[in-house]
Amino acid sequence: DAKTTQPNSMESNEEEPVHLPCNHSTISGTDYIHWYRQLPSQGPEYVIHGLTSNVNNRMASLAIAEDRKSSTLILHRATLRDAAVYYCILRDVNYGQNFVFGPGTRLSVLP
């Protein structure tokens, strides 16, 4: 599975936008980019995914670089409930039925 790298931790102020980066320089053409987050004492939950184009849903936006070697998860207005560990994962549509999680980015949201 292709590897991703993320900062260990980030801080944001409440009601401000948050940009969580992910580098995946060895991404292949058939890798989807997935984001999950894990709130305290819960299992991970799906946030968003994309292949080439930027994506928006009710939770967040995903901005994918033109060369696909990096992506950014955007929370438009952070709330205290967004404090969590955010995981960026690559998943090949043709191979690798596994989802491989790294250590993720721990996001703290300050009131």
Place this chain on the structure above:
Amino acid sequence: DTGVSQDPRHKITKRGQNVTFRCDPISEHNRLYWYRQTLGQGPEFLTYFQNEAQLEKSRLLSDRFSAERPKGSFSTLEIQRTEQGDSAMYLCASYRAVGSGANVLTFGAGSRLTVL
């Protein structure tokens, strides 16, 4: 959609005892995954099932670990002769495979194991 259920949520046991965790996935989901998570780390893959067939096992799944999904519905993860290093959160997740990389996982809340 009642979500993915795991039982028990917490288990404390003494070293050397056997423990079993149960996972009930979303009913129409044919794939089921087990992960293990220790403090400060991301989830680590253990194994997954497609219906009742166990298709992949991680090398983390030692001989003391066994997982089953007998009728392609619920799954159990048994740990025999527990060791203190087995203390972790055991997470179950499922999805309905439709042959696309866009499939997403739905996780349960996890079963936390403490081995004394």
